[in-house]
Amino acid sequence: MAYEAPKKPLFRKLDNYLLHVSDLEQAISFYRDRLGHSLIWRNAEAAGFALPETDAELVVHLRIGPETDILVDDADAAFQELLAAGAKAVEPPFDIAIGRCARVCDPFGNVLVILDQSKGTFTTDKEQNVVGVGPTRYPT
Incomplete structure (x- = not known):
């Protein structure tokens, strides 16, 4: 059976760019306090920051990364x-x-x-x- 292209694109948007970090508090300090990105969420192992010209996020994570996640x-x-x-x-x-x-x-x-x-x-x-x-x- 031949592959048929979908009627609409499969990928919606880039959801986030995820980076691995070894220290979450230091990463928050670096990206928020030193680089000026607004912290929009955080949990025990990750934090998300706003990117001002998109609704995609910069995410730092203690266990995984780097990767770009596609919605x-x-x-x-x-x-x-x-x-x-x-x-x-x-x-x-x-x-x-x-x-x-x-x-x-x-x-x-x-x-x-x-x-x-x-x-x-x-x-x-x-x-x-x-x-x-x-x-x-x-x-x-």
Whole structure:
């Protein structure tokens, strides 16, 4: 069976650029206090910062990175579509706090990280600590 291109693009937007850091508090100090990026959320192992000309985020994380995460409507369906198009599975879809995520390798050796916000987006308190997940900011 030949691959047929989807009727609409698979990728919605770049969701975030994620960097690995060894010290979360030092990373927050560097990106917020020294470079001027607004802290928009934080939890025990990661923090997200605003990028002023986009709704994509700069994220620092204690366990993973670097990677660029691409938003899709449905990570499970997008994973299958990518495999049908010739990508190779790196990590099948799995749950994350805001939805689902997966990793594939395109035919050129690039790892693509896809995620959806099927559970919503982070909600925070006045100090930007994540307190839950609420309705997604981006309509599907």
